[in-house]
Amino acid sequence: MFSLGSKTINSPVQLVFYICIALLAFAGNSILCRLALADSSIDATSFTLIRLMSGAVMLCFILLLKGNIKQLKTKGSWPASLALFIYAAGFSYAYIELDTGVGALILFACVQITMLIISWYYGARLTLIESLGVFVAFAGFIYLVSPGVNSPSILGVTLMACAGIAWGCYSIIGSRSATPLIDTSSNFLRASLICLLLVPMLFIDTNQLEVMGVVYALASGMLTSGVGYAIWYKVLPHIRSSVAAVLQLSVPAIAAIGGLLLLDELLTLKMLMSSGAILGGIGLVIYGKQQEAK
Template identity: 45%
Template sequence: MASTTPLSRTALTFYTLVALIAFAANSVFCRLALSNEQAVSLIDPSSFTAIRLASGALMLALLMLLTSVKGRSKQDLATQDIATQNLVTNDKLSTKKHGSYLAAGLLFVYAIGFSYAYVLLDTATGALVLFAAVQISMMMISYLQGQRLNLLEIIGALVAFAGFGYLVWPSLSLGSETLSITGLVLMAISGCAWGGYTLLGKGTANPLFATGYNFIRTLPLVVLMLAIVWLLSGLVSVTQIQSDPAGLVFQLSTQGVVLAILSGALASGVGYALWYQALRGLSANHAAVLQLSVPVIAAVGGVIFVGEKISLHLIICASIILFGIALVILAKTKSKL
C-alpha cells in the first residue's frame, strides 16, 4: 500500500527537483546516444529503446521488491497474522491489480517514438515538442471525455498551437531544413502516447507497482520490435549500413549501451519513482506547472553535454508554447477555486 506519511518540505523539494532533472536527462541521454551528427552512431534507436525499457523494468522490479520487503517488515511489527500478511503481499505482487496492457502499449509507443525522433531533433526542440504534445493531448482527451474548456483555456490552447506553427513554419518553407518534420511528427506521437499513458494512471492506488508492471509488459513488444528490425536489416545494402538514418541496422557500442541503461534505470526507473513520491505532496496543477521547467532544463543540458546551440527562433517558440500551456493550467486552477 502507498505510504500516507506526509512529506517534509525538504523531502518534497528533493524528490521534485531530482525527478524533473531525471525527465530532462532522458532527452540528453537519448540525444547523446543517437545524434546523427556523429560519424558513427553510438547505438541504433531500436536497441536504445530495448535496453532502456528492459533496464527500466529491472530497476522498477527491484524497487517493487524492496517496497514489498519493507511492507512485510512493517506488517510483522503490527501483527503476527500470517494470513493477513500474505494477503497484502499477494495484492502488491499480482500483475492483474497493477497497470494494464493498454498502458504498456502506450508506454512502448512513447519510448520508440522518442528514440527515433531524437535521431532527427536536437535536445531542446525534442523536449519542447514532447512536453507540449503531452499537455495538449491530455487536454484534448479530457475535452472528448466531456470536460468543456473555458475561455482562458481556449485562448491558452490557441496560443500554444500558434507557437507550434511558428516553430514548424521555417521548415515548411521551400528549401528550408531548419527542423525535421519527420522528427517533429514522431516526437508528437510520442508525447500523445505519454499523455494517454498518464491519464490511464490517474488515481492508481500504487503508482510504483503500476509503472513497474507496465514496463515489464512492454518486454514482449521489445522482442517483437527487435525481430522486425533484424528481419529488415537483412534487406539493407552495405551502402545503407554506413549511413542508416532509418535505424534499421543494429549498432552497438559500450558508450551507447551505458547511455541507454542510464536512461532506463536511472532517468526513467528511479526518476519516475521519485516523481510519484513527489506527487504525494503536490497538487495536480502544481505538478503541471513544475513540468514547464523540463524543456528548459533539457535545453541547458543539451548546451552543456551535447554542445548544441539554442537559436533565438527556438527561444521565441518555446516562450509562446509554454505561455499558452501555462494559461491552460491557470484556467484549470481558477475553475477549481
Template identity: 45%
Template sequence: MPPTPSGRFRVIALTALAILAFAGNSLLTRPALAGGEIGPALFMGLRLASGAVMLALLCLRRPAAILPRRADLPGVAALFAYAAAFTFAYLELGAATGALILFALVQLGLAGLASAAGRPPGRRETAGLLVAFAGLVWLLAPGATQPPLLPALLMAAAGIAWAVYTLVGRGAADPLGRTARNFVGAALLGLLVVFAVPEPAPTVTGVALALASGMVTSALGYAVWYAVLPRLSVATAGAAQLLVPVVAAAGAALWLGEVLSPRLVAAAMVVLGGIWITIAPRRPPA
C-alpha cells in the same frame, strides 16, 4: 494539517529530481543515437528492459505486483508507443527541440482527451492552448531553422502517448506496482522490435547510455514523480513539467554543445507561456 517545513522541502527536492530525470531522458537519448553509439531499436529495448528490472527490484517483496494483467494493457501499449516514438524521433531532433515538442503535446493531449471525455477546457484554458499551438506551428513552419518534420511528428506522437499513459494511470491504488507492470509489458514488446529490426553492434557507451536512461532517469525518475504527484496540485504539477524543456535546453547547450537558435527560444517562450495560461490557478474573486 499543513505540511511542515521539512515536509515541504522533501516535496520540492523530489519534484526537482523528477524534473531532472525527465530532462535527462532527452540528454541521454540524443547523444546515444546522434553519435551512432547504438541503434534506436536496441536503445529502446534496453531502456524498457532495464527500467523493468529496476522497478521489479523495488517491488521485490511482492513479486505478484509486477506481473502484467489485462487491466494494464492500455498502460503497456501507451508506454511502448511513447518509448518507440520518442527514441526514433531523436535520431534527427536536437535534445532541446524534442523536449519542447514532447511536453507541449503532453499538455495539449491532456486537454484534448479531457474534452473527449466531456470535460472541455474553459475560455482561458482554450486561449492558452491556442497560444501554445501557435508557438508549435511557428517552430515547425518552413525556414532555415525548421526541425525535420517527420521526427517532429514522431515526438508529437510520443507526447500524445504519454498523455494517454498519464490518464490511464491516474488514481492508481499502487502507482509503483502499476508502473512496474507497465514497464514489464512494454519491455516484452520492445524486445520483439529488437529482434525484428537488425542493427549494427552497439558501443559500450551506447549501452551505458541506454541503461542509465532505463534504470535511472526512467524507472527511478517515474517512481519519484508518482510518489510526489499526490502532494502537488494539478496546476503545480503542470507548471513543474514546464521546467523540463528549459532544463533540457540548458543541458543540451552545456553538455551536448547544441546551439539554441533564436527561433527555438522565441517559440519555446510562446509555447510555455500558452501552457502556463492554461494551467495557472485562478485568482479567487474579490
C-alpha cells in the same frame, strides 16, 4: 538515504530536493537519448529495448524493497503498455533527427494537447483563459515546426509527436490508477515484451551497439526512468496537481540547457520564441484550470 515510502518527506527542504531530482531525471531522458544517438554508439531500437527492460528491472527491484512485488500480476494493462512502447520507440527514433531541447518541447506540447483533447472529448469544457492558452501554445508549436532555416526535421517532429500523443494517452490511463508505481512497473514489463516481439521488424541495416551507448541506455532506463518515476510518485501526494503540472514546464528548458552544455546545440531565436509561446500557453491553461477549481 533515499527511502521509498512517501511518509519520509517530512520537511520542505526534502520535498524541494526530491522535486528537483525528478525533474532532472525527466529532462535526463532526453539528454541521455540524444547523447547516445548523436555519437552513433547505439541504434534507436537497441536503446528503446534496453531502456524499457532496465527500467522494468529497476522498478521491480524498488517494488521488491517495498514488499509490493506480488501485486504485479494483477496490475497494469496491455493498452497502457502499448502506449508506453509507442512513446519509448517514437522518442528514441525522433532523437536521431532532433536537438535535445526541441525534442523535449515537442514531446511536452503534444502530451498536454493530447490530454486536453481527450478531456474535452469526455465532456470537459475550456474556459476563456484555457482556450486562449491552447491557442497561444498551438501557435507556438506551429511556428516551431514551420518551414525555415532552423526548422526541425519533419520526420523527427512526426515521430516525437506520436511519442507525445502516446504518452498523453498513457497519462490519462494512469490518472485513474490507485497504485501508479506498481502499474508503471507492470507496464514496463509488458512494454519490454512488446519491444522484444517487434525487434525483428524494427531493426534496420545500420545497427550499432557500443559500450557507451549501452551505458546511456541503462542510465536512461534504470535512473532517469525507473528511479525518476519512483521519486515523482513519492512527491505527488505532497503537492497539488496544478503545481505538479507547472513544475513540469521546466523539463524542456532543462533539456535544452543540457543539450547546450553537453552537445553544443544552439538555442536559436525561433526556439526561444516558440518555447515561450508553448510553455506560456500551457501555463495559462493550468492557471485557468486552477481558477475554475476554486
